[in-house]
Amino acid sequence: MSTSPPPDGRARILDAALRLIARTGGADVSMGEIARAAGLSRQAVYLHFADRAGLFVALARHVDERRGLEAALRPVHEAPSGVAAIGEFVAMQARENPGLWAVARAFEAVRRRDADAERSWQDRLAHRLAGCRGLVDRLAAEDALRPGVDRDTAADLLWTMTSLRMWEDLVLERGWSAARYVRHVTAAILAAIAREGAAGVSPRRSTRRAGRSR
């Protein structure tokens, strides 16, 4: 939570990388470009990070701090029921994913070649999965879990169906609006893993954010 006016080299590099990646779609930003954007020499970057992969691993953590990850999840925890929590979870994805997407893209490209990046990836994967598992447990505790679907399966399904990739497919590729995404993905998830009657039929208060459709 350190938002100081004069960011030191390391933070300046990370911020610059973040800006750059978000702007270009996270494709191929080079170390030189990042350095230039940070107002430093290329070598300065290597003084702070061992290599490209190291920078991206650090970047992933940095992103979590910049956006309040905990704060974003609060509505999920405070939801009155498991079903509502899942709705909030999807809504959160719709809110956060646009800003996360480019970084994730870049990160995913780097993890294929670097063991550290891969470990870091697996960490976050496990973390998100644990969150899903928690939601499923809550559903189960309320006896709202769909019969015939065990907890592990439900958690994995919830996990994929709320993944950045699914969001990318529907919103970026198919041009769904955020509202449409929230509405139908929530419904689909609940249909898949929640008891029949459990789904709140009319979405009480979906995301306000419009989002253009294609």
Place this chain on the structure above:
Amino acid sequence: MSTSPPPDGRARILDAALRLIARTGGADVSMGEIARAAGLSRQAVYLHFADRAGLFVALARHVDERRGLEAALRPVHEAPSGVAAIGEFVAMQARENPGLWAVARAFEAVRRRDADAERSWQDRLAHRLAGCRGLVDRLAAEDALRPGVDRDTAADLLWTMTSLRMWEDLVLERGWSAARYVRHVTAAILAAIAREGAAGVSPRRSTRRAGRSR
């Protein structure tokens, strides 16, 4: 369908690339490696394909021919009902995806930088989407479409939930067996887009292929 014993240069290159990509996980195969694997000089590759992206676009077509795409889809078309057809569709994914995955990975990496590759990608995307649309129409014709879900939405949902990415998440990342994948993904899809009673409760004959769980 031309399986000639002496494949000419072009085909030899494509086959070599395919082998190589499948073996290495599709990561970073270089033009030089492909050439060497094909038993040709690096320049020979450039005589057949304009550049890296061009090679991959051709490769995508080549893969479709090598595996009988139409043949693989036959069970889907011949299924007795829309619901059954969707089950067959998922089963086909489970059968074909392991061989397709690496190529798709490599292709996806290339499309970000090349207009031709991107166009080719969009083509296949549209093609698969049309297939999904057909399945949804069939469902609708049988009055088995879930109320409250319009055809477009259902088609898009079917399309993402049968995507290579979802398969990758569940099978590769989460270690699901093929049978588990078919069973639960089919169920989830039907729950999401089909009328309540429509889903055949017990999977009649799922994939025989075991697939190790993690």
Place this chain on the structure above:
DNA sequence: GAGGAAGATTGACAGCGTGTCAAGCTTGAC
């Protein structure tokens, strides 16, 4: 058999990105 076109080969080169090295500069603390 001469001529040619198609398909390959060898070797060299420019351009770009990564990662490393060495030497030197600036600034602030003690």
Place this chain on the structure above:
DNA sequence: GTCAAGCTTGACACGCTGTCAATCTTCCTC
């Protein structure tokens, strides 16, 4: 004044892509 931190400049090795030019082999045709 000295010392360490943080940064800079410049050069370099290495690997990959794409391009060029010259040469060779084969096989087909007249």
